[in-house]
Amino acid sequence: xxxxxxxxxxxxxxxxxxxxxxxxxxxxxxxxxxxxxxxxxxxxxxxxxxxxxxxxxxxxxxxxxxxxxxxxxxxxxxxxxxxxxxxxxxxxxxxxxxxxxxxxxxxxxxxxxxxxxxxxxxxxxxxxxxxxxxxxxxxxxxxxxxxxxxxxxxxxxxxxxxxxxxxxxxxxxxxxxxxxxxxxxxxxxxxxxxxxxxxxxxxxxxxxxxxxxxxxxxxxxxxxxxxxxxxxxxxxx
Amino acid sequence: xxxxxxxxxxxxxxxxxxxxxxxxxxxxxxxxxxxxxxxxxxxxxxxxxxxxxxxxxxxxxxxxxxxxxxxxxxxxxxxxxxxxxxxxxxxxxxxxxxxxxxxxxxxxxxxxxxxxxxxxxxxxxxxxxxxxxxxxxxxxxxxxxxxxxxxxxxxxxxxxxxxxxxxxxxxxxxxxxxxxxxxxxxxxxxxxxxxxxxxxxxxxxxxxxxxxxxxxxxxxxxxxxxxxxxxxxxxxxxxxxxxxxxxxxxxxxxxxxxxxxxxxxxxxxxxxxxxxxxxxxxxxxxxxxxxxxxx
Numbered sequence: 001x002x003x004x005x006x007x008x009x010x011x012x013x014x015x016x017x018x019x020x021x022x023x024x025x026x027x028x029x030x031x032x033x034x035x036x037x038x039x040x041x042x043x044x045x046x047x048x049x050x051x052x053x054x055x056x057x058x059x060x061x062x063x064x065x066x067x068x069x070x071x072x073x074x075x076x077x078x079x080x081x082x083x084x085x086x087x088x089x090x091x092x093x094x095x096x097x098x099x100x101x102x103x104x105x106x107x108x109x110x111x112x113x114x115x116x117x118x119x120x121x122x123x124x125x126x127x128x129x130x131x132x133x134x135x136x137x138x139x140x141x142x143x144x145x146x147x148x149x150x151x152x153x154x155x156x157x158x159x160x161x162x163x164x165x166x167x168x169x170x171x172x173x174x175x176x177x178x179x180x181x182x183x184x185x186x187x188x189x190x191x192x193x194x195x196x197x198x199x200x201x202x203x204x205x206x207x208x209x210x211x212x213x214x215x216x217x218x219x220x221x222x223x224x225x226x227x228x229x230x231x232x233x234x235x236x237x
Numbered sequence: 238x239x240x241x242x243x244x245x246x247x248x249x250x251x252x253x254x255x256x257x258x259x260x261x262x263x264x265x266x267x268x269x270x271x272x273x274x275x276x277x278x279x280x281x282x283x284x285x286x287x288x289x290x291x292x293x294x295x296x297x298x299x300x301x302x303x304x305x306x307x308x309x310x311x312x313x314x315x316x317x318x319x320x321x322x323x324x325x326x327x328x329x330x331x332x333x334x335x336x337x338x339x340x341x342x343x344x345x346x347x348x349x350x351x352x353x354x355x356x357x358x359x360x361x362x363x364x365x366x367x368x369x370x371x372x373x374x375x376x377x378x379x380x381x382x383x384x385x386x387x388x389x390x391x392x393x394x395x396x397x398x399x400x401x402x403x404x405x406x407x408x409x410x411x412x413x414x415x416x417x418x419x420x421x422x423x424x425x426x427x428x429x430x431x432x433x434x435x436x437x438x439x440x441x442x443x444x445x446x447x448x449x450x451x452x453x454x455x456x457x458x459x460x461x462x463x464x465x466x467x468x469x470x471x472x473x474x475x476x477x478x479x480x481x482x483x484x485x486x487x488x489x490x491x492x493x494x495x496x497x498x499x500x501x502x503x504x505x506x507x508x509x510x511x512x513x514x515x516x517x518x519x520x521x522x523x524x525x526x527x528x529x530x531x532x
Contacts, residue, residue, distance in 0.1 A: 050445070079447035090442050104446040109242045151446065 001159065001190045002026040002049065007058030009044050009214075018044040020214040022058070026192065028158070031185045033201045034194040035225055036211035042194035045211065046161050049192070050082050051075055062159070080108055083152030083160045083189075087167035089144045091136040091151075097123065098132040101150045108155060122150045126180055142173030149180055160184060162193040166200065174200060198225035242452070249456035250463055253432040260428040261464060267424045268468020268517060269475070271417035272510050276476045278410030279506050283497050285403040289396065291495040298365040298377045298391040306361065306385050314363065314385055321379050323372035324365055332359040360387065418517060421468075425461050425521025432460060433529045440530065457530060458522050465518020469511045476506065 002024065009019040019041045026032055034042045047053040048060055051067050060067045062078070070078060091100050101119045110118070123129050126146040136144050145165060152160060162181065166174035178200055185191045195201060201208060201224060208223030209216060238246075254261045300318070302311070311329065318327050330338075336357050340350055365380065367373050373391050381389040433440075443453050480503065487496045497503070 073450070076444075076447040076449045079445060084445055090438075090445070092439055092442065103442070106242070106245050107443060107446050107448040107452060109239050111239070112241050155447075 001028040001030070001063065002192075003059075003061040004048075005059040005061075007048065007055045007060055009041075009048060009053060010056045017214050019048070019055075019211075022216060024209065024216065024219070026190060028190055029185070029188055031182070031191045031204075031206040032193070033204075033206050033208045033223070033225075034192060034211065035196070035198075035201060035208055038196075039213075040211040041214045042211055043163055046084075046163050046192065046194055049159075049161055050084055051078060076107075080155050081157050081159065083155065083157040085145070085148050085152050085160070085162040085165045087164035089136070089141075089148045089168075091144055091147055093136050095135070096132065097128060097134050097136070097139070097147050097150075100136070100147055101154050104151045104154050118154055119150075122154045125153070126150045140173070141169050142176060145169060145173075145177050146180070149177065153184060158189055160189050160191045162191065162195075164195055165193065166195065166197050171199070178204065201225035238452070246452070246455045246459060250459035253436070253456065253460040254463060256435065257428060257431050260431055264421075264425050264428045264464040264521075265468045265471065267417075267421045268465055268514055269471045271414070271421040271517065272469055272472035272513055273475065274410070274414050274417050275513055276472060276506055276510060278406065278414060279509065280476075280480060280497070281406045281410070282403060283502050283506075285399060285406065287497050288495055289399050289403065292392070292396060292399065293370040293373075296367075296370060296373055296392050296396070298367070298373060298380060298389060300363045300365065300380045300383075300386045301360045301388045301390070302362060303385050303387045304360065310385050311361070314383060317383055318363055318365055318380060321376055323367050323369060323376055325368040326366040328364045330362050330364055332357050332361050335359040335362065418513075421517050422521045422524070425464055425518055426524040428464060429457055429461050429522040429525035430529050433457060433525055454526055454530065457526050458519065461518040461522025461525075462515055463518065465514040465516070465521070466511070467514075468517075469514025472514070473507045473510050476510065477503075 003026075004022050004024040007019060007022040008017070010017050022045070034045055036042055044053060048055055049062065049067070051070065055068050063081075065078075067078065092103070095103070098119055101122060102115050105115045105118060120129065120132065123132055126149050128143060128146050128150065131139065131143065136147065139147070145168075148165075160181070165181070166177055169177065174197065181191055181193065182204070205222045205224070208218065208220045208225070210218035210220075302314070306314075315327060315329060318324060336350070336354075336359055339359070343350060363380075365376060367376055374393065377389045377391045377393075380386055440453055484496055484498045487494055488498070
């Protein structure tokens with residue numbers, strides 16, 4: 001699914017090294033937690049994957065294709081195969097829940113019939129079937145994130161990227177979002193989630209990739225958040 | 238792109254127009270002002286050209302003769318003039334006949350001519366028509382050379398005045414038009430800039446969910462085009478109504494002034510207005526899309 005080879009990212013003009021010699025392989029259907037302190041490079045890692053940023057060095061393959069070499073006009077087609085969820089939800093405040101989700105389908109030129117069929121289905125899945133006519137401001141944080149999730153899922157992408165998706169949510173709501181992500185993962189999507197939430201990482205026991213100052217310092221199957229884990233098992237790159 | 242996508246794009250453009258009502262109204266108003274200038278200049282130029290053409294076709298050379306020219310010389314002159322190439326008709330008008338005509342023109346006010354009755358100050362003349370109006374000045378030049386001809390007049394002053402007036406309208410109008418169009422393009426660009434800024438977040442999200450650049454740009458482009466088109470339609474309606482009224486009024490009170498009343502040139506003006514509005518709108522929004530929309 002994802003194959004990162006010797007990737008570095010340096011932000012100019014101040015030459016900030018965000019990532020250094022990253023080597024990672026993520027298989028289809030995996031669920032990966034990306035952990036580390038703020039500024040460790042988690043967001044940059046994700047941005048490289050959805051090509052918001054280009055690597056300064058190295059190769060970054062998604063589904064066998066080098067994302068860095070993608071022509072600009074092919075970038076939208078890559079993004080349609082990636083569902084992205086953010087800490088701040090990134091919803092459009094002046095559009096209903098339905099429209100926010102339909103947005104991702106319109107972009108792909110889905111037919112109106114298709115939109116009417118798929119949006120309610122995905123809203124049902126995230127438990128918001130009753131609220132399709134609500135505006136984001138009328139929803140709780142957890143509900144807003146469910147809309148974000150629905151929008152990420154509606155194109156049925158094989159890869160889900162989540163950048164601190166529970167960062168603005170209370171513990172109970174966070175668990176509900178996690179349950180949904182896990183469900184999507186079980187249905188076959190690969191999930192890469194950057195997070196600070198140690199309790200969640202410890203509870204779900206997925207693969208953990210820990211970043212520190214731009215380097216991978218730990219890559220552990222069924223890992224925990226903290227570095228003091230007992231059985232430290234480095235994953236081959 | 239599919240029809241449903243175009244419908245969506247059109248809806249987004251409409252949304253932009255509605256959100257910035259004040260700016261949209263300002264844009265449509267300035268488009269209307271610019272296009273009205275364009276229409277005014279075009280219609281004036283058309284009419285002046287038409288007027289010049291009409292006058293030209295009615296023009297004749299009048300050759301005034303020296304006083305007391307002997308009759309044989311007059312007959313000789315008549316023959317000489319008829320021999321000039323391009324002359325189609327020659328008529329001899331004595332000064333007595335000229336005075337009668339003048340009296341007829343003055344009509345009820347002809348009393349004032351009684352004072353000059355005895356000492357008729359007019360001169361005998363030849364009125365010469367040309368087969369082709371283009372040859373008028375050449376004919377006038379040759380007639381002026383003939384012995385016994387005191388002065389030649391063929392209305393050149395009026396024609397020259399008309400032609401210079403036409404070029405003033407043409408160039409002055411063009412300058413005014415360029416200034417107005419530039420201002421309009423800037424105002425449309427500004428309206429689109431405001432939409433672009435208001436939609437930064439939306440554009441960012443569109444990109445994240447995989448919108449192509451074309452899909453992101455089209456609503457903004459279309460918004461500018463719609464504003465331009467709205468201004469053009471308003472202008473076309475105003476021009477249609479206004480010009481019909483002018484034509485009607487002119488034909489009633491000044492029937493001898495030839496005004497362009499055929500539908501062809503007027504439709505041409507209306508078509509130009511629509512095209513102009515669309516182009517102004519498209520150029521204005523393209524400027525802002527290039528400068529402010531990062532896709």
